[in-house]
Structures are given as structure tokens and as C-alpha cells.
Amino acid sequence: MSTIKARALVLEEPGTQPVLAEVDVLDPGPGEVRIKIAASGVCGTDGHAIEGTHPLARWPIVLGHEGAGVVESVGEGVTGIGVGDHVVCALAVPCGTCRQCRRGLAEHCNSAARRQAMSGVMADGDSRLRYGGERAYPFFGVGTLAEYSTVRREQVIPIDPALPLDEFCLAGCGVITGYGAVMNVARVRPGDSVVVLGAGGVGANVIQAARAAGASTIVAVDAIPEKLELARTFGATHVVEASADVAKEIAAIEPDGADAVFEVVGKPELLTLCLSLTRVGGACVMVGIPPVGSKITFDAFTLTANRRLLGCRGGAVVPARDIERLVSLYRGGTLNLAGLIGRRIGLDDVFGALDALGKSTFARSVVVF
Ligand SMILES: [Zn+2]
Ligand SMILES: [Zn+2]
The missing domain is CATH 3.40.50.720 (NAD(P)-binding Rossmann-like Domain)
Incomplete structure (x- = not known):
């Protein structure tokens, strides 16, 4: 394993224009995985971060939070997932140990650990992204408008490799919400x-x-x-x-x-x-x-x-439970994902997709890597 250089959509600070730039995606640490992003939706919340109406704990950030991809490498102690597995990125994952989680109310988890994960900070207090040599953070802990991302193991949900990643990226935010x-x-x-x-x-x-x-x-x-x-x-x-x-x-x-x-x-x-x-x-x-x-x-x-x-915080979902339910609905023909995609674009065309947020005649633009 070694650091991977990746093209990414970077927001240096809220209220500024994002830029396409090269970032360093560091190796996955213990309990982390690095994924090669296959596709990422462009969501209104990315637009809110750019406008400065979405609170950001730390920046710069790599935008994008509705992604799917393939596991490129795994860190120490990672179980239940391996290189080559297909995954959907999950935004908010319950900590599993707080009072709400212990009472079977994981959808209401609001622990410091959950908030830390969503701000793109790993368990050791560091991030796995560098922009211009300085620390950067993946949006919602995933930062999917990038060629690669290192994320916590809990923030990826494995899916059957037969399912289309360009459709299932949408399961991570818009669909599950x-x-x-x-x-x-x-x-x-x-x-x-x-x-x-x-x-x-x-x-x-x-x-x-x-x-x-x-x-x-x-x-x-x-x-x-x-x-x-x-x-x-x-x-x-x-x-x-x-x-x-x-x-x-x-x-x-x-x-x-x-x-x-x-x-x-x-x-x-x-x-x-x-x-x-x-x-x-x-x-x-x-x-x-x-x-x-x-x-x-x-x-x-x-x-x-x-x-x-x-x-309604993101649909009050528990990703590991609810993404599986979405897969069942999809297989049963009652969940239409293809119809949500108005445009499939390259990363270079992401600015047009951001401009179209709230104005487009279709549901989603999807960046396909
Ligand atoms: Zn979203
Ligand atoms: Zn919890």
C-alpha cells in the first residue's frame, strides 16, 4: 500500500467556488478501507456546503457524499470485507455503544464518535486526505467526488457485485433519505x-x-x-x-x-x-x-x-439495515434507480451539475469515474 494521488472536487472554505485538484489519499489505518469510487451523485447538500448554509466542522473538504465503488485496500483488523468488494458509502453510521444504540434506537445515535466520523476524522484524530500537503476532510466522512477515498469500515456497505454501481451510488443519500x-x-x-x-x-x-x-x-x-x-x-x-x-x-x-x-x-x-x-x-x-x-x-x-x-435526519436510517432493504425492493422491481439519473457525466462536468441543482428537469446528475 502507498498513498494514492486522486483528482477530487475540493471546497477550500464555505462560500467559495470548489476546485478540481489533486489530493493525496493516504493508506487505510486500522479499521479503515480505501475505495476506488465508481460513481457519485451530485446532491443539493453539496450545494449547501458550497453556499455556506451547511455547517462544516472542518475544511477544506472533498465534496460528494452519495457514492459507490470498489474496495482497493483494507487496513489492519478489517473484517467482513475485502479487496474487490463492491460497496455503497453510508453517511451516518451509529456508534453502536451509546445509550441510544444500546436501547435499539441506533437511528437516533448522536454520540461524539458518530459526529467525529461524519466530519471525516478517523479514530486516531487524523484524516486520511491531504490537499497541498495540508490536512483535508471527506464530506460526511466519505468525500465521493474523488477518484479514491479512505473511509471507516462502517461507512461502506457491501452489495452484490451484479448490482450497478452507477445506480446504487444514489442509495447512499437521496434514495435512502x-x-x-x-x-x-x-x-x-x-x-x-x-x-x-x-x-x-x-x-x-x-x-x-x-x-x-x-x-x-x-x-x-x-x-x-x-x-x-x-x-x-x-x-x-x-x-x-x-x-x-x-x-x-x-x-x-x-x-x-x-x-x-x-x-x-x-x-x-x-x-x-x-x-x-x-x-x-x-x-x-x-x-x-x-x-x-x-x-x-x-x-x-x-x-x-x-x-x-x-x-427527519437523513430518513432516520441505519445504513447496514436499510440499504439491504433497498436492494430487496430493487430486486422486486419496486425501486426505480435508473429513472433518477438525468445525466451521467465525467468529473470535469461537475460544475454544470452543481449549477443545475434545484433547477434541473431531472432528479440527479451522476459523476461516473
Ligand atoms: Zn445528499
Ligand atoms: Zn450510538
Whole structure:
């Protein structure tokens, strides 16, 4: 083993433009693996890091957090995985030892160890990335917009090599977040009615997970007509343009409101609308990530009618459990990954994909290495 030089998308500090540059990807230490990235999605959260609205503990960072690849080398003491294995990168992995983890609530793990892993710091306190000779950090501990990445063993989930890596990279963030919002957070049941505000890379997955959960009415709301067409292919039974009187249009479909309403845009003011669209006893879920410090106002009385206003950290998933479930849905034909990919691009074209975030007519751009 020796240090590998890799091309990577580096963000020197929040609020600046990222650059394509060479980084040193150091050897995996104990309990770590180095992977050759095969594909990485370009997600809205990468855009938030660039804008400076996503809090970063340390920088510079290598962007990208929705990746899949092949294990290139393994560090000391790594078990259950070997060179050549295909893996999906997992963002947030429970520590396994804190109070929440011990109580079987690993999806709520918030230990210092988990936060350290997500900031790209290894157990020994160092990172495995160097940029211009200085320490750099992989975004969410994975930094997948790079040719190689050294990550903790727990942050890679092995998958069958027959599964397409350019599709399964999306399982790491957009797909699992949408799936988890439906299955783990709102707990949509057969026959439920569902409203989804925002039909992009995560929203399309909320829609297809709601279909998989047996929802009978699925209303998609988006500002971009092509995304509404896409929403239909993922299972939306009704579509509403965001420029319309959304409350009125949805009242015409579900007069008493919906059993589950998902905000997948990240605009705090939309959450107030979402709550007003939620049926008595229903769930209103904030899936989109609002800017840190933003405030919302709503009639607090609304909550007296058993409505549940729910937060959703990445779909409240446990990657080792939920990625396996996604594989089962994919094999059963109820999880469409190919349809999420609007463009397959090279790393040199990543800037165009970043510019298109929030404006594109498709769900995802995927960088294929
Ligand atoms: Zn993401
Ligand atoms: Zn824990």
C-alpha cells in the first residue's frame, strides 16, 4: 500500500467556488478501507456546503457524499470485507455503544464518535486526505467526488457485485433519505394519502417509497413541469404545479388533508403550508434541510388535533439495515434507480451539475469515474 494521488472536487472554505485538484489519499489505518469510487451523485447538500448554509466542522473538504465503488485496500483488523468488494458509502453510521444504540434506537445515535466520523476524522484524530500537503476532510466522512477515498469500515456497505454501481451510488443519500422518511419516520400505511412538496432527487424517492408502502393517493407538488411528469413515473397519482393555489388544489383531492405530508425542499415557510395540509392525526415531516437558524411560524393550535410535526435526519436510517432493504425492493422491481439519473457525466462536468441543482428537469446528475 502507498498513498494514492486522486483528482477530487475540493471546497477550500464555505462560500467559495470548489476546485478540481489533486489530493493525496493516504493508506487505510486500522479499521479503515480505501475505495476506488465508481460513481457519485451530485446532491443539493453539496450545494449547501458550497453556499455556506451547511455547517462544516472542518475544511477544506472533498465534496460528494452519495457514492459507490470498489474496495482497493483494507487496513489492519478489517473484517467482513475485502479487496474487490463492491460497496455503497453510508453517511451516518451509529456508534453502536451509546445509550441510544444500546436501547435499539441506533437511528437516533448522536454520540461524539458518530459526529467525529461524519466530519471525516478517523479514530486516531487524523484524516486520511491531504490537499497541498495540508490536512483535508471527506464530506460526511466519505468525500465521493474523488477518484479514491479512505473511509471507516462502517461507512461502506457491501452489495452484490451484479448490482450497478452507477445506480446504487444514489442509495447512499437521496434514495435512502426518501425511503426512510416514508418507512421509518412517517410510517406510511397501505391506503394512506400522501403529499410531497418537491419532486427532485429526494422527493422522487419519497414518492416511490410511498407507493411501495401502499399509499393510495400520492400528490406531487413542484415548480418544474418536467419534474411533475417524472413524479408520475415514480408513482404520483396527482400532480400540482407549485405556482397554483396549492392548498386549494390539494383540498380538491383530499378535503380533510393527507395522512402524511413531506416537505422536501428545505424552505422553512413551506413547512407551515405542509402542516395546514395534514389531516387530524397525520404526520407532517420536514425532510428538506433548512438553513441553520431559520425560523417558522404556525398556528400552535393545529397540533392539538394529534398532528405530528416530525424531524427527519437523513430518513432516520441505519445504513447496514436499510440499504439491504433497498436492494430487496430493487430486486422486486419496486425501486426505480435508473429513472433518477438525468445525466451521467465525467468529473470535469461537475460544475454544470452543481449549477443545475434545484433547477434541473431531472432528479440527479451522476459523476461516473
Ligand atoms: Zn445528499
Ligand atoms: Zn450510538
